[in-house]
Amino acid sequence: MKCLVTGISGFVGGYLTEFLIKKGYEVYGIDQSGNLVKGAEVLQADILDKEKVFKIIKDVRPNQIIHLAAQSSVRRSWDNPELTQKVNVDGTRFLLDAVREAEINSRILIVTSAEIYGVPNGILITENHSLKPVNPYGESRLKQEKLIEEYKEEYNMDIVISRSFPHMGPKQLNKFVCSSFAYQIAMIESGKQEPVLKVGNLEAVRDFTDVRDIVKAYYLLINSDSNGVYNICSGNGISISEVLKALLCFSNRKINVKQDPNKMRPSDIPVMVGNNSKFVNLTDWIPIIPIEETLKNLLDYWRKKAF
Incomplete structure (x- = not known):
């Protein structure tokens, strides 16, 4: 079985x-960086290079495609909404x-985002929730999904969609909140940063899943018979302040917490x-790694980098 993963050199890839x-599996990858990924044949290409992407698809002829390549930062989407839409919408097109x-019938999983929902009108968000994104990143994901539905209807393409909620784990870039906290703690412990941890909004509540549980979910989803849309999430919320508290408990250093206006989102x-019940009913998937374990693993990853 051949699987082509776009954005393969990224965190999830x-x-x-x-x-x-x-x-x-026999794994191939498309990535702008061209960085090596152990066990995969990585082909360097920008997802916006239409001709190069076509040549790779034509040559590899994958049975399955998992589309991870994206501009996935909400903060960056405010700075550059045009690029966000171009990568997420045109790249998918x-x-x-x-x-x-290339006239191949690949099974395709396209990973979008829970940011597509906007402000929830209930406690647990189901796939039937209204789609009213409140930032350029979420708007790009909504346009992406509309494009996908057009291609499914017009060309009968075999596509399934994951609306992924936040995930984390070792190797995640420190521009994301949990990794940012862990990175700063590791830098403070190593003496490379003053004992002041800069934070944004600590009151927000998010649904985090370990990346190792997420990739199992993607495997199960692409190997299902469904062409639907599925929330991939834990179904449990935790405030950012609780995440920070858990990480600080893993450190013996006295660390001051300071709010940084630059880390606040518009x-x-x-x-x-x-709500993950639709996906669980389809696949019997259950996330098994506790968030405390994920956070400890993430902090230990940055400690190894810092010392």
Whole structure:
């Protein structure tokens, strides 16, 4: 079984590749950086390079495609909404056009985001929730999903969508909140940063899942028979302040916490917690790694980098 992973050199791509190889897959990757990923054949290409993407699809002829390549930062989407839309919408269009023009019937999983929902009108967000994104990143994901539905209807393409809620784990970039906290603690412990940890909004509540549980979910979803839309999430909410408290408990250093206006989002959703019952009913998937273990693993990763 050949699987092509776009954005393979990113945070999720490495974990996904490792998981797929253990399942006996032949893994290929598209990535702008061209960085090596153990066990995979990585082909350097920008997802916006339509001709290069088509050539890769035509040459590899994958049975399955998992589309991770994206501009995935909410903060960056405010700084550059045009690029966010271009990567997330046009990049998806070029990929789907390449599959169609290469005349192959690949099974495709496209990963979008819970940011598509906007401010929730209930406690747990289901897939039937209204789609009213409140930031350029979420808007790009909504346009992406509309494009996908058009291609499914017009060309009968075999596509399933994951609306992924936040995930974390070792190797995550420190521009994301949990990794930022862990990185700063590690730098403070190593003496490379003053004992002041800068934070943004600590009141927000989010639904976090370990990346190692996430990649198992993606494997189960692409190997299902469904062409639907599924929330991939833990179904449990935790405030950012609780995340910070848990990480600080792993350190013996006295650390002061200071709010940094630069880390505040122009528009932040107070609570975002998903309902995963539709996906669980489809696959029997259950996230098994406790958040405390994930946070400890994340902090230990940055400690190794810092010392």
